[in-house]
Amino acid sequence: MNSLLRRAGNLLLFAILATGLLGSAFLSGFAVAWGMHPAPSRTRSAAPAVTTPAAPPQDLQQAFGIFWEAWKLVQEEYYGEIPAPQTVVYGAVRGALQTLGDPYTSFIEPKIARILEEDASGQFEGIGALVRMNRDNKLEIVRVFEGSPAQKAGIRAGDLVIEVNGQSIVGYSIYEAVALIRGPADTSVTLTIERPGQREPLRVTVTRARITIPVVEARMLPENIAYIRLLDFSAQATRQLQEQLKGLLAQNPRGLILDLRDNPGGFLDQAIQVADLFLDEGVIAYERTKDGEERVFRSKSGDIGEKIPMVVLVNAGSASATEIVAGALQDRGRARLIGERTFGKGSVQLVHTLSDGSELRVTIARWFTPSNRAIHGEGLKPDIEVKAEPGAETGGVDPQLQRAVEVLLQGQ
Incomplete structure (x- = not known):
């Protein structure tokens, strides 16, 4: 369990800094982040009706x-400032959830819930970069979007943001940092950055803009192989993927590489629709509750991606909804998986919006592949294991991609 918690924590640190959280990271890991079923939100108004809970x-x-006995003593004796009641309540809820030992059953405060909701829509206002917290608890720029305000201001992958508008964010959570950096379009934010190889920090002012998350990257490789990278399973995933796939197939490629590396997952309906693009009629996944109830997700024949030869790239960052798609393609014999074992997040969360705008995400079920393989805690073993090379994402040698091309060209 400790290993799973550490891996989950690392994955949850990814975020879209437009700034937005991918799947969050939660986003994505909206889940961030993450193969989730949304539950109906409670109606809120300026004067909500008063209800008495059971x-x-x-x-x-x-x-x-x-609890009340202990907290009364704290209030009477503690030498220091007592937090606001709301802060105490939120802390109590988090503490109670921690006793479950499930990192995916979680409580999210209203401010963060709003950020995640906006990110999952695929559009928001900010600077346009992918970020995470590194091991030194500093906000690291992982990727800068093409044409984004961050790119225009000269921000690079590998930069470390240590201050926002002169305020230190070292020690802040990723959500607190993101909340400070993002803001309305046409407003500016000044970031103090530590850049590898430079002794003195840089101060960069960025003018925020309306950002559309580039969920899909697509291109033709020199060997006449179509390449599509899907970054998450947010609300725009299927539509954007289908549009790009049509353009690539019109060029009569010899095969297709679907790159799902470091895709943290997203919404379940998007995962099912994406898998359906490449599969004829049959099972995509099973969802089973603790009571033994089973729900079967199926694909239908007639989609544009069902015939082209294809392989799928995966790694330890491929999680949740991503594993549903990869597992279905592997089990159904539609595509071989190339790369490294996937993350192993096969649980389903139901999202409840509470009366104050906070969210409670509760694990309600587990996923299984078409051949009834468990995903949770196991991950998917690739058909062809290929280790990644450092620097591949910044233009270095990418042995996993090279192997995928070889398989499509040579059939082995």
Whole structure:
């Protein structure tokens, strides 16, 4: 479990800094982030009706008596400032959820929930870069979007953001940092950056803009191989992928590489639709609850991507909804997986919007591939294992991509 928690924590640190969280990272890992079922939101108004919640069970009331006994002593004796009641409540909810031992059953405060909701829509306002927290707890620029305000201002992958408008963000959570950097279009933000190889920090002013997340990257490789990279399964994933796929297929490629590396997942409906683009009639995935109830997701025949020879690139950052797609293509014999074992996040979260705008995400089920393989905690083993080379994302040698081309050209 500790290993799973560490891996989950690392994956959740990815974010889109437009600034937005990919799947969040949660986004994505909207899940960020992450093969989620949205639950109906509670209606909110300027004057909400007052409702009386059902009384908790007697044994729970007695157990929580200890909490109030302890907190009363804190209020009476603590030498320092007592947090606001809302802060205490949020902390209590988080603490209770931690006892479940499930990193995916989580509580998200209203401000962060709004960020994740906007990111999942595929559009937001900010600077346009992919970020994460590195091991030194500094905000690292992982990728800068083409034509974004961040690129125009000279921000590069590898830059470390240490201040926002003169305020240090070292030690901040990724959400707190993102909330400071993003903002309305046509407003500016000044970032203090540590850049590898330079002794003194840089101060860069960026004018924010309306950003559309580039969910899909597509191009033709020299060997007449079509290449598509899908970055997440947010709301625009299927539409953008289908548009790019049509353009590539019109060029009569010899084969297709679907790159799902470092794709943290996203919405379940998008994963099912993407898988359906490449599969004829049959099972895509099974979803099973703790009570044994089963839901079967199926593909239908007649989509544009069902005939072209294809392979799929995966790695340890391929998670959740990504694993549904990769697992279906592998089990159905549609495509071989090339790269490294996937993350192994095969649980399903139901998203509840609470009365104050916060979110509660509850694990309600597990996913299984068409051949009934468990995804959760296991991941998918590639058909052809190829280790990544450092620097591949910044223009270096990419042995996984090279191997994919070889398989399509040579059939082995």
